[in-house]
Amino acid sequence: xxxxxxxxxxxxxxxxxxxxxxxxxxxxxxxxxxxxxxxxxxxxxxxxxxxxxxxxxxxxxxxxxxxxxxxxxxxxxxxxxxxxxxxxxxxxxxxxxxxxxxxxxxxxx
Amino acid sequence: xxxxxxxxxxxxxxxxxxxxxxxxxxxxxxxxxxxxxxxxxxxxxxxxxxxxxxxxxxxxxxxxxxxxxxxxxxxxxxxxxxxxxxxxxxxxxxxxxxxxxxxxxxxxxxxxxxxxx
Numbered sequence: 001x002x003x004x005x006x007x008x009x010x011x012x013x014x015x016x017x018x019x020x021x022x023x024x025x026x027x028x029x030x031x032x033x034x035x036x037x038x039x040x041x042x043x044x045x046x047x048x049x050x051x052x053x054x055x056x057x058x059x060x061x062x063x064x065x066x067x068x069x070x071x072x073x074x075x076x077x078x079x080x081x082x083x084x085x086x087x088x089x090x091x092x093x094x095x096x097x098x099x100x101x102x103x104x105x106x107x108x109x
Numbered sequence: 110x111x112x113x114x115x116x117x118x119x120x121x122x123x124x125x126x127x128x129x130x131x132x133x134x135x136x137x138x139x140x141x142x143x144x145x146x147x148x149x150x151x152x153x154x155x156x157x158x159x160x161x162x163x164x165x166x167x168x169x170x171x172x173x174x175x176x177x178x179x180x181x182x183x184x185x186x187x188x189x190x191x192x193x194x195x196x197x198x199x200x201x202x203x204x205x206x207x208x209x210x211x212x213x214x215x216x217x218x219x220x221x222x223x224x225x226x
Contacts (some may be wrong), residue, residue, distance in 0.1 A: 031213060041154075042202050042220040088152065092213055099152045 002027050002093045006100030007084075013079045013107050021074040023089035031092040032072045035064050036085045037102070043088070045052045079107045110147030111135050113205050115218035122193055123226055130188045130221045138183035139205035143215060144176075147200040159186045193225040 002048035003026040013019055022064065023032070031050050035043040047056045048074060056063050062075045072089055084107045089100045114133040122128050133143055140161050145153040157167045157178050165178035177189040186205075190197055200222050204215035 033214065035217075037213060038215070043199075044215045047214075048214055097213075097215065098155070101152050104150075 001097055002029065002098045004089065004091060004098050004100040006077060006089055006103055009101055011077070011105045013105065015107055015109055017079050017082055018078065019076050021076070021087055022047055022090075023074070023091070024071040025070050025072075025091040025093075025098075027070070027093045027100060028067065029070075029091035029093040029094050030067050030085055032065050032070070032092045033073055033092065033097070035044075035088045035090065037088065041054075046087075060105070065102075076105075080105045080109065083107050111207070111214075111216040113203065113216045113218040115201075115203055116222060118219060119222045119224075121224045121226065124194050125192055127191045127224060128190055128193055130190075130201055130203075130223075132186045132205065132218050133189070134184045134205040134216070137205070137207045139186075140183060140208045141206045142180060142186040143204045143206075144178060144186070144188050145202045145204070147220075153202060154167050156188075190223065193223070195225045198223055198225045202208060 005024045030070040034046040037043050047063040054065045060077045065072045086102045086104045088102045090097050116131045139203045142159040144156045145154045146156050155168050156171045157165045159165045159178050159180040161180045161183050167173045180186040200220050202220045203218045220225045
């Protein structure tokens with residue numbers, strides 16, 4: 001069964017700082033998704049990573065995928081308060097998609 | 110494109126009653142839909158995979174007689190929580206996947222918050 005480890009689970013950042021969220025998974029998935037969830041809301045798709053070495057950027061967020069290391073990262077650059085949310089990674093192994101535990105990000109002024 | 114709706118968004122019911130949640134793909138046909146449950150401050154847990162025209166596949170530990178899933182058409186799947194109890198209170202989220210495309214991406218509905226009194 002596909003297992004997913006996400007860390008850190010909780011992240012408190014100052015505005016303007018950089019940080020990286022890590023997502024390790026147990027199988028040879030070559031597809032991985034990142035989602036954002038605001039309190040009381042459903043998931044918002046952030047990135048779809050479809051191959052080894054894939055890198056995608058949107059605003060202050062950049063995601064990458066290393067399928068050989070079974071690792072994806074979500075890098076936050078110059079954090080702002082609006083980025084406060086919970087972030088989930090979800091690798092997809094042959095149509096079996098599992099979610100990480102989530103990283104609850106709080107960006108403080 | 111790729112919009113998924115859920116109805117109702119919130120429901121409060123008495124213990125012992127049944128509740129039906131609908132999940133619709135509005136602008137695409139979905140041969141596969143998924144039902145997730147999320148408890149407060151936890152991740153999403155897959156409950157079952159629903160395929161149009163066939164029986165749903167339930168994850169280990171999910172009671173199929175309690176959580177009835179029907180995927181009657183390519184745009185509609187329903188989840189019925191039968192004889193609901195307070196421990197069934199949760200946020201239920203469905204997703205749908207278009208039949209083709211390399212990404213296999215799932216598109217998520219807005220969720221249904223169930224409170225059982």
